[in-house]
Amino acid sequence: MMEIPKIKDFSDYDIGVVVARLQVDELHSQHIKLLDTVCNNHKMVILFLGVSVIENTAKNPIGFAARKMMVQSRFPNIVILPLKDNRSDEVWSKNLDAQISIPFGERKVLLYGSRNSFISSYQGRYDVVELTADVIVSGSNIRKELARTIGNSPQWRAGVIYANSNRRAVSYPTVDVVAYNEDGQILLGKKPNETKWRCVGGFVDPTDTNYEMSAIREFREETGGEIADLKYVCSQRIDDWRYRSEPDGIMTTLFLGKYTMGRIAPDDDIAELKFFDISELCTNEQVENKIMMEHVELIKTLIYKINSGSLTLKLKS
Numbered sequence: 001m002m003e004i005p006k007i008k009d010f011s012d013y014d015i016g017v018v019v020a021r022l023q024v025d026e027l028h029s030q031h032i033k034l035l036d037t038v039c040n041n042h043k044m045v046i047l048f049l050g051v052s053v054i055e056n057t058a059k060n061p062i063g064f065a066a067r068k069m070m071v072q073s074r075f076p077n078i079v080i081l082p083l084k085d086n087r088s089d090e091v092w093s094k095n096l097d098a099q100i101s102i103p104f105g106e107r108k109v110l111l112y113g114s115r116n117s118f119i120s121s122y123q124g125r126y127d128v129v130e131l132t133a134d135v136i137v138s139g140s141n142i143r144k145e146l147a148r149t150i151g152n153s154p155q156w157r158a159g160v161i162y163a164n165s166n167r168r169a170v171s172y173p174t175v176d177v178v179a180y181n182e183d184g185q186i187l188l189g190k191k192p193n194e195t196k197w198r199c200v201g202g203f204v205d206p207t208d209t210n211y212e213m214s215a216i217r218e219f220r221e222e223t224g225g226e227i228a229d230l231k232y233v234c235s236q237r238i239d240d241w242r243y244r245s246e247p248d249g250i251m252t253t254l255f256l257g258k259y260t261m262g263r264i265a266p267d268d269d270i271a272e273l274k275f276f277d278i279s280e281l282c283t284n285e286q287v288e289n290k291i292m293m294e295h296v297e298l299i300k301t302l303i304y305k306i307n308s309g310s311l312t313l314k315l316k317s
Contacts, residue, residue, distance in 0.1 A: 013110040016042035017100060017126070019083065019118045021050045021139070022067050023060055025146060027074055028137045030114070035075055037131060038112050044104075047071060048083040048096065050118075056167040058143065093124035100126070169247035174238070175215040176201035176252050176295070178302055179227050179259040182316035185275035186302075187259065188291075189222060192271040198292040199254065199299070200270055215255045220262075222270045227257035231311055234301045238294050254298045256306075258314055278306060 010016075016038040022031060038045050049067050052060035064082045071080055081099060086092040100109055111128045113119040119128055151157070176199035179187045188197040200222040201215070208214040212230050219227050233254040240250045266273050281287050281303050291299050305311040 010041040010110065012108060013042060013127070014107040015044045015046060015100070015104060015109045017046045017048065017109055017111045019048045019050065019096065019111065019113065021060070022071065023062055024139050024142050027070065028139075028142070030135060030137045032074065034112070034114060034131060035071075035078065039075065039078070042110070044079070045075075045077070046079045046081060046100065047075075048081050048099070051082045051084045053085050056163065058147070059140075061143065061163065089121040090123050093122050096122070097124040097126065169249075171237075171249050171251045173204040173211075174201060174250050174252040175204060175211055175218055176254045176298060177215045177219045177227065178233075178254070178256050178299075179219065179223075179225065180256065180313050181259050181275060183275075184313050184315050185277055186281075187223070187264070187273060187275050189266065189270040190272040190274075191269055194271075194292060196292045197274070197276075197290055198295045200273075201252065202268075211253050212255065215253075215257070219257070222266070222268045223262070223273055224265045224267055225262035226260050228260045229314065230255045230257040233305060233311065234298065236297060240294055252298070254302065256302060256311055278303060282307070 018035065018038055020031075020034075024031075027035075035045075035047070049064055049071075051064050054060070055063060068080045071078060083092075083096060083099065086095065109126045111119075111122070111124075111126050113122075113128060113130050114132070117130070119130055122128060178199050181187070187200070189200040190197050200219060202218045202222070204211065204214045205217070208217065215230060216227060219225065233256050235251065235253045238250040238252050243249050264273055276290075281290065281299060284300065287296055287299050287303070302311070306313065
């Protein structure tokens with residue numbers, strides 16, 4: 001059962017306010033106990049559902065409208081309003097106070113929170129009370145378990161379609177890397193079942209500090225070698241066949257770096273590596289004949305900048 005602090009006289013407050021996220025597929029027992037407690041204490045109850053600035057994520061997968069319907073099916077008399085996140089606790093608190101006072105004026109309000117709720121962040125003017133529960137139910141654990149579950153119903157499949165169809169299109173950042181050796185040759189790779197060559201590279205990891213770090217990591221993973229003295233070459237959208245029928249896409253950044261050490265050997269999704277003389281790629285026809293279509297413009301730009309002196313190679317004397 002909920003433990004209600006004895007220091008409050010709930011009859012002194014006209015309105016009970018709950019701030020929560022409720023990012024679950026259905027209200028669990030502690031949600032119900034919390035809302036039942038507040039409804040028993042006050043004739044008027046407002047539930048503010050937190051709304052993330054970034055939607056459709058693992059932590060915030062369900063939009064406001066769906067959560068509102070979930071609560072209203074069990075608590076039809078609760079007023080349910082959205083409350084958008086803000087980077088400033090002070091601004092967030094002022095927004096909450098304003099949304100309460102605009103429709104309800106100066107009536108006395110009591111805010112309710114639970115374990116790990118908004119209470120520690122709230123800097124507003126209303127009184128706050130914390131309710132504790134004898135059983136802790138983790139919404140994060142519920143979402144993790146649901147994420148591992150494959151349903152077998154039209155409703156489950158409809159939910160998957162809705163979620164994926166309503167997310168924002170993504171331009172995935174990648175890096176491509178061309179290394180050169182002391183002889184001025186550039187290193188290119190070939191993937192399994194491909195007949196032409198390409199830059200080595202891959203997707204930027206969320207843990208990478210910057211694109212240069214991504215480039216060094218991808219080069220090491222796919223070649224076993226190390227590079228230094230990275231130089232930005234260009235960036236462009238990649239016409240990747242995997243995304244041609246999708247709203248998503250790939251935006252890559254090309255770097256040129258000097259191969260410094262390590263035994264060059266193909267790894268990860270690279271099947272073959274080879275150093276090329278730049279003279280083998282000086283014409284558009286040579287590039288188009290040797291390079292995979294999606295990397296043709298990258299290599300053309302690289303060769304042009306090397307030949308024009310915009311990019312200099314540190315060669316052996």
